Amino acid sequence: MVLQPLPTVVVIGNGMVGYKFCEKLLAKTQAFKLVVFGEEPRVAYDRVHLCEYFGGKTADDLLLAPLQWYHDNTITLHLGDPVQEIDRANRTVHSRGGLVQPYDYLVLATGSSAFVPDIPGVEKAGVMVYRTIEDLEEIKAYAATAKRGAVLGGGLLGLEAAKALLDLGVPETHVIEFAPRLMPRQIDAAGSQMLQTKLEALGLQIHLSKATSSIGGEDTIDALHFGDGSRLEVDMLVISAGIRPRDELARLAGLEVGLRGGIVVNDEMQTSDPRIFAIGECALHGGMIYGLVAPGYDMAEVVASQLTQGARAFTGYDMSSKLKLIGVDVASFGDPFIAEPHSRSIVFEDAHRGVYKRINISPDGKYLLGGVLIGDAEAYNLLLQTVNNKIVLPPHPEDLILGARGGEATEGAGVLSLPDEALVCSCEAVTKGAICGAVTELGITTVEGMKKCNKAGTGCGGCVPMVKDLIQGTLLAQGAYIKNVLCEHFEYSRQELFDLLKINDIRTYDAALDHFGRGDGCETCKPAIGSILSGLWNDLIVKQNTIQDTNDRYLANIQKGGSYSVVPRIAAGEVTPEQLMVIGRVAQKYGLYTKITGGQRIDLFGAHVSDLPDIWEELINAGFESGHAYGKSLRTVKSCVGSTWCRFGLHDSVSLAIEIENRYKGIRSPHKLKSGVSGCVRECAEAQAKDFGIIATEKGWNLYVCGNGGAKPQHAQLLATDVDKETLVRYLDRFLMFYIKTADPLMRTATWLNKLEGGLAYLKNVVINDSLGICAELEAEMALLIQNYHCEWREVVENPELRRQFTHFVNAPTLKDPSIEFEPVRGQKIVKAW
Amino acid sequence: MEAVIDVTWVAVCRATDIPADGGACALVEGEQVAIFNFARRGEWYATQNLCPHKQQMALARGMIGSTGEACEPKVACPFHKRTFSLLTGECLNGEECSIQTYPVKVEDGVVYIGWA
Ligand SMILES: Cc1cc2nc3c(=O)[nH]c(=O)nc-3n(C[C@H](O)[C@H](O)[C@H](O)COP(=O)(O)OP(=O)(O)OC[C@H]3O[C@@H](n4cnc5c(N)ncnc54)[C@H](O)[C@@H]3O)c2cc1C
Ligand code: SF4
Ligand code: SF4
Ligand code: FES
Numbered sequence: 001m002v003l004q005p006l007p008t009v010v011v012i013g014n015g016m017v018g019y020k021f022c023e024k025l026l027a028k029t030q031a032f033k034l035v036v037f038g039e040e041p042r043v044a045y046d047r048v049h050l051c052e053y054f055g056g057k058t059a060d061d062l063l064l065a066p067l068q069w070y071h072d073n074t075i076t077l078h079l080g081d082p083v084q085e086i087d088r089a090n091r092t093v094h095s096r097g098g099l100v101q102p103y104d105y106l107v108l109a110t111g112s113s114a115f116v117p118d119i120p121g122v123e124k125a126g127v128m129v130y131r132t133i134e135d136l137e138e139i140k141a142y143a144a145t146a147k148r149g150a151v152l153g154g155g156l157l158g159l160e161a162a163k164a165l166l167d168l169g170v171p172e173t174h175v176i177e178f179a180p181r182l183m184p185r186q187i188d189a190a191g192s193q194m195l196q197t198k199l200e201a202l203g204l205q206i207h208l209s210k211a212t213s214s215i216g217g218e219d220t221i222d223a224l225h226f227g228d229g230s231r232l233e234v235d236m237l238v239i240s241a242g243i244r245p246r247d248e249l250a251r252l253a254g255l256e257v258g259l260r261g262g263i264v265v266n267d268e269m270q271t272s273d274p275r276i277f278a279i280g281e282c283a284l285h286g287g288m289i290y291g292l293v294a295p296g297y298d299m300a301e302v303v304a305s306q307l308t309q310g311a312r313a314f315t316g317y318d319m320s321s322k323l324k325l326i327g328v329d330v331a332s333f334g335d336p337f338i339a340e341p342h343s344r345s346i347v348f349e350d351a352h353r354g355v356y357k358r359i360n361i362s363p364d365g366k367y368l369l370g371g372v373l374i375g376d377a378e379a380y381n382l383l384l385q386t387v388n389n390k391i392v393l394p395p396h397p398e399d400l401i402l403g404a405r406g407g408e409a410t411e412g413a414g415v416l417s418l419p420d421e422a423l424v425c426s427c428e429a430v431t432k433g434a435i436c437g438a439v440t441e442l443g444i445t446t447v448e449g450m451k452k453c454n455k456a457g458t459g460c461g462g463c464v465p466m467v468k469d470l471i472q473g474t475l476l477a478q479g480a481y482i483k484n485v486l487c488e489h490f491e492y493s494r495q496e497l498f499d500l501l502k503i504n505d506i507r508t509y510d511a512a513l514d515h516f517g518r519g520d521g522c523e524t525c526k527p528a529i530g531s532i533l534s535g536l537w538n539d540l541i542v543k544q545n546t547i548q549d550t551n552d553r554y555l556a557n558i559q560k561g562g563s564y565s566v567v568p569r570i571a572a573g574e575v576t577p578e579q580l581m582v583i584g585r586v587a588q589k590y591g592l593y594t595k596i597t598g599g600q601r602i603d604l605f606g607a608h609v610s611d612l613p614d615i616w617e618e619l620i621n622a623g624f625e626s627g628h629a630y631g632k633s634l635r636t637v638k639s640c641v642g643s644t645w646c647r648f649g650l651h652d653s654v655s656l657a658i659e660i661e662n663r664y665k666g667i668r669s670p671h672k673l674k675s676g677v678s679g680c681v682r683e684c685a686e687a688q689a690k691d692f693g694i695i696a697t698e699k700g701w702n703l704y705v706c707g708n709g710g711a712k713p714q715h716a717q718l719l720a721t722d723v724d725k726e727t728l729v730r731y732l733d734r735f736l737m738f739y740i741k742t743a744d745p746l747m748r749t750a751t752w753l754n755k756l757e758g759g760l761a762y763l764k765n766v767v768i769n770d771s772l773g774i775c776a777e778l779e780a781e782m783a784l785l786i787q788n789y790h791c792e793w794r795e796v797v798e799n800p801e802l803r804r805q806f807t808h809f810v811n812a813p814t815l816k817d818p819s820i821e822f823e824p825v826r827g828q829k830i831v832k833a834w
Numbered sequence: 835m836e837a838v839i840d841v842t843w844v845a846v847c848r849a850t851d852i853p854a855d856g857g858a859c860a861l862v863e864g865e866q867v868a869i870f871n872f873a874r875r876g877e878w879y880a881t882q883n884l885c886p887h888k889q890q891m892a893l894a895r896g897m898i899g900s901t902g903e904a905c906e907p908k909v910a911c912p913f914h915k916r917t918f919s920l921l922t923g924e925c926l927n928g929e930e931c932s933i934q935t936y937p938v939k940v941e942d943g944v945v946y947i948g949w950a
Contacts, residue, residue: 488901510874520874522899523910523917546856550895550912553856558912562891808891810851810858810869819866819884819891 006033007104009307010093012083012249014038016047017280017296018109019064024304026073032307034075035101037093039082040132043067048293048460051164053136062133086253088273105275107303108263110246112281112291117152117241121215126236130161142236143168150174150224150234152212154182156321158240159330162204165238174205174232176212176224186321186332190349191372194356198328198375201354207232243291245282258284267313269303277303290317293460294426301429318426320384322377322462329377334370334387335360343369348401350375357401359383366392368400381424381466382415389422415466416473424466427459435467439474447471486745487524489517494670495742498532507537509547527552528745531632534668535740536781538788541631541668542795542802551630554806555792556612561820561831564612565605566592567629568619569665572639572657572677573600582622590615593828599636599674601627606829608816613803616793625791628666632746634673637661638686642679642696649679650696656725657685660694663729664736666792667785670743670752673736674709688716691749692732700724705735705763708750717753717760720768730779734767737778737785841937841948849943857909859883859894862947867936868894869945870920872907878938879920880947885911886931893918893933901926 009025009032011018022034038044045062053062060066070077078095085094092102114129116122128138139161143149149170151162154177165173175182181192182199196206211227215237224232245262256264256272262284269277269285279299281291290296295317305312320333336358339345343360350356355375361368368386373379383400385391393400418424420433438444438453447468450456457464485491492500497516506512509529513521526547534541545553556564568583583602587594590611592604607615616626629635637660640646642653657677664673676687677694686709687693693704699722707716720731743752756762765771796802807813822829846860846869854873859866866883879898883891896909898920907920917926923933937948 489899519905520872520898520900520907522901522908523897523915526897526899546853546897549897550892553895558892558895560890805853805858808859809861809866810847811860815861817866817891 006031008033008035008102009105009107010101010103011036011107011109012093013109013111013246013280013282014040014044014077014079015109015111015280016044016064016293017111017300018107019044020297021107021109021279021300021303022073022075023065024300025307028304028308028310032105034073035103036070036075036077037081037083037095037101038077038079040134041080042133043070043077043079045133047131050130050133050136051160053133054140054164054168059133083249086249086276088253088276091275103275105277105307108250108271108276108278108282109280109300110249110282112243112245112289114239115242115244116239117212119212119215121217121221122239124215124217124221125219126217126221127215127239128237129239130157130164139164139236139238140168143170146170146234146236148172148174148232148234149236149238150176150232151238151240152176153240153242154179154206154208155240155242156183156186158238159183159199161238161240162199163202165236166203170236172205173203174207174234175199176207176210176232178209178211180209182206182208183330187330187336187372187374188358190347191330191332191336191356191358191374194349194351194354194374195328195330197351198354202328243281243289245284245289247282250276250278250282258287262289265314267302267315268306269299269314270306277306279303285314286316288316290319292317292319292321295319297427297459298429318384318388320387322380322460329373329375329380331373331377331380332371333373333380333384334368336370336372338369346398346401348398359397359401361393361397365397368393368397371401373401378465381463381469385415385418385422385424385466389419391418415469416477424470425456425459425463427463428455428457430454430456432470435470436474439471445471445475486528487522489513489519489521489525490529492516494528494532494745497529498535498741501529501532502536507533507539509533509544521547523549524745527632531668531670531745535785538667538785540790540792540795542792542799545805552632554609554612555616555626555630555796556607557630559605559831560833562609562817563605563820563831564607564609565603565629566607566612566615566619567597567601567603567627568624569627569661570601570636571661571665572637572654574639574654574658579622579624582619582624586615586618589618591829593830597629597636600638601629601636603629606822606831608808608820610807610813610816613797613806617797620791620794620797626666626793628792631666631668632671633666633668634661634664634675636674638674638676638690640677640679640684642677646679646684648682650698651679651701653677653679653685653694653696656694656701660729660732663786664732666789667736667740669736669740671746671748673749689713690716692716692735694728697722701728703728703731706749706753706760708748710748712750714750714754719760719764731767733782734775734778735763737782738763738766738774741778741781841950843939843946844949846945846947849940849945852945855898857894857896857898859891860945860947863949866891866894867947868896868909869938869947870894870898870909872898872920875907877907878940878945879907879909880936880938881909881918881920881923882934884933885913885916886925886933887911887914887916887929 044064081095081097083093084096092100114131149165151158154175162175213227214225216223247257247263250263251257263278265278265283271278280296302312302314322331338360345360348357357373359371418432422432424432451458457467512529527549530547550558587604593606595603597603637657639653639657643649673691675692676685676690678685678687679696688704689707689709693716695702703720704716705719708714808817821832852858852871857868857870868881868883870879883894885892890913896912898909908917910917918933923935925931939946
């Protein structure tokens with residue numbers, strides 16, 4: 001039997017794209033014989049990271065695949081033997097070494113060469129280009145002794161080369177640019193200006209609008225002469241004035257080439273001869289040469305697909321780029337220049353920090369079209385994805401470049417919100433879905449692992465930060481899921497446990513642990529279950545005080561040093577002079593530091609644990625009760641004086657606040673609750689910063705929910721408008737109970753709402769329209785909690801057994817902790833610093 | 835096995851003085867000692883009362899519990915929730931600090947601390 005010979009694909013050029021083509025074709029089929037001709041003496045290497053060669057990487061480190069790989073894949077490889085001629089009639093190529101190789105298909109991946117302008121003297125020693133490992137070796141050799149170096153060209157590559165000279169220790173490095181500004185093709189004028197300032201700060205000397213007329217020196221360069229008559233003494237010059245596609249073979253073979261160079265190809269990457277393809281930097285597609293690696297890889301994919309009956313076509317490519325300059329971030333993405341009336345631009349400039357950012361958004365404000373980042377390109381990947389995936393912008397697109405004001409980091413959430421199809425690594429065409437999948441399904445947890453797994457981040461490397469964010473975000477999301485279970489002792493979420501304990505009528509922590517947990521519990525599940533039990537039955541927490549956080553166990557707030565603070569309830573901030581005097585006398589007697597709190601009450605600091613019951617007793621005797629400042633429960637309902645005194649007041653905000661505070665006092669919730677009532681829209685009680693806030697209107701009350709002060713402020717959102725008091729209270733009962741039942745431990749209402757699927761609209765439906773049919777139940781549950789209210793202080797004061805526990809030393813009850821030390825301040829005392 | 839150290843047993847308080855599954859502080863030979871009544875396991879533990887994290891006399895007021903497959907008994911400082919093994923005194927949050935532990939026994943309803 002005679003085997004049909006496999007059709008032969010000959011690849012000319014073993015550069016980045018030529019190599020990638022082999023890899024992609026082999027991934028699809030073994031049905032071709034692959035023959036590769038390379039001009040360079042070594043196999044394909046990572047040109048993009050060429051500068052790392054200066055940083056100590058070896059040529060071998062930079063190889064895209066070792067020589068062995070070519071053998072393993074039975075690729076016939078001719079290195080250091082460039083093709084000199086293509087004979088289209090006979091379908092053969094002729095190499096310089098004399099080989100004649102027939103082809104069925106021919107792929108030109110000849111790349112480009114550095115463009116060297118026709119300046120008299122370019123042939124002199126000490127003038128070089130920056131493209132191959134050999135070029136770098138030459139640069140390195142000259143830089144070792146050079147006093148002054150210059151780079152001709154202030155574009156992406158030129159600046160990279162200039163930085164390399166600096167890093168190589170050339171004492172003086174100059175950049176000569178013909179245009180009036182740096183990187184004119186990537187960034188706008190203001191960006192260039194900022195970039196220049198930053199580069200000068202790094203030590204580069206930049207000369208703009210300079211036409212180099214000749215290169216001086218005998219055989220070796222000694223100076224640059226400019227059109228304006230000036231000159232600059234240098235002993236080495238790196239030319240980086242652009243690239244010139246290597247189309248000489250194609251030209252010779254009569255293939256169509258562009259006026260300014262480049263082998264003309266169609267969307268299938270076919271040249272004017274359908275058996276011959278051209279890819280990478282030598283190809284001219286739609287009048288464009290793509291001088292970046294990612295589009296080259298995409299072209300390789302197109303040809304591999306064409307040869308295997310696929311239908312992939314090349315439809316142009318995004319030219320976004322990020323400069324790998326160490327020390328200055330520079331990036332441009334999408335359309336960096338588009339201006340009015342086709343777009344609106346938002347510009348942020350901080351000359352002091354050397355940051356310039358511009359984003360161009362569509363006139364309707366919906367989409368991001370492009371932009372420029374100088375000095376801080378952290379947002380580059382996210383912005384690029386926002387452009388590429390046409391993600392609808394948030395209402396304040398300026399946040400994209402300013403960051404959410406308040407300093408909260410947003411990236412994590414940002415990357416995870418990208419669609420699964422979003423192309424994160426465009427070099428290797430790896431999507432967000434693939435990256436997250438590798439984390440969840442293959443257990444990949446590092447960038448290195450990801451590189452091995454699906455090559456993400458192995459190309460230009462620009463996506464590495466985003467890959468990292470995605471890995472972390474995905475892990476976090478998984479972790480958050482795991483965290484959703486209470487802790488190692490309970491495999492349930494708080495909400496699940498709430499229902500379980502209710503249905504099974506469980507009233508103690510031990511019973512809960514026996515039925516639904518394992519081990520002996522811990523500081524996480526004990527207070528969480530304590531909170532659930534309180535939310536269910538509102539039994540006395542002092543009955544199970546060892547499962548409570550220390551504040552709940554001692555019914556006071558532990559402070560630095562181990563003393564406690566005491567806050568009696570002063571509902572809505574209304575207090576009589578007599579009560580004030582009682583507080584004053586108690587503070588005086590027990591030596592307490594007093595301060596007005598942010599919630600319109602009085603905090604008494606510095607109480608010894610053994611004094612607590614006595615302090616409470618005196619306060620209770622004067623008509624006070626616990627203020628529950630220690631509990632995850634309602635703190636205060638702040639109020640303004642409203643219509644009772646204020647000339648603007650619409651209704652009696654104080655009376656309502658007192659009523660609300662007394663209604664919900666002592667009820668335990670997943671986290672603390674704060675509230676406020678204002679008598680009119682002037683909002684003196686800051687109700688909209690509270691977990692629930694009430695504001696008087698002409699017709700009744702507006703109810704706002706899920707606001708938050710604290711570390712991460714958030715405005716409360718309007719739940720109901722113009723309701724009467726009875727309706728208001730009903731909605732509040734439902735809202736609070738729904739929160740108590742469904743939130744995670746220690747989750748404030750604001751976060752709870754943010755995480756609630758469906759958000760405010762859903763909450764409204766549940767609370768107002770009873771969409772879940774649970775409102776009657778919620779109201780009944782709340783009624784039970786309200787009915788079971790106790791003043792916990794009174795319980796201790798009146799119970800000798802409990803009272804006995806309020807000592808520092810069990811074996812010396814009258815002795816106070818001698819380690820607590822105070823020092824005087826402004827006529828009071830504070831605890832000594834730790 | 836550790837060398838058997840000669841300890842003097844100091845009677846400290848009644849067992850009922852220490853809340854079940856909780857702790858209390860006792861003054862032993864001038865030192866503050868946290869004693870834990872791990873009623874759920876029928877075990878007793880004692881450690882120094884000082885939390886080494888911010889030098890707070892607080893461990894006796896911490897919550898106790900266990901961690902890991904082996905259910906290692908532990909206490910969490912009420913201040914910033916550093917946790918320490920009740921067996922070894924080692925910090926379980928990967929920090930350098932550790933705490934002193936003491937032998938405890940209960941006889942005839944009286945709690946004794948072993949003092950070296
Ligand atoms: C210093 C530097 C930094 C760069 N940084 C980035 C970056 O950050 N991001 C980015 O996207 N891109 C960057 N690029 C561009 C990127 O390297 C190129 O887009 C990519 O290498 C193009 O691949 P290619 O295969 O088309 O060309 P090349 O990699 O140049 O490969 C072409 C190969 O063909 C060989 N060849 C030519 N003619 C013949 C012949 N007749 N016979 C046999 N062999 C022949 C050449 O010797 C060469 O080895 C950088 C380039 C340089 C030089
Ligand atoms: S909110 Fe309105 S009613 Fe209340 S004090 Fe301010 S101005 Fe007066
Ligand atoms: S803001 Fe910080 S320092 Fe001030 S009381 Fe609150 S927790 Fe303490
Ligand atoms: S003082 Fe104990 S954890 Fe900070």
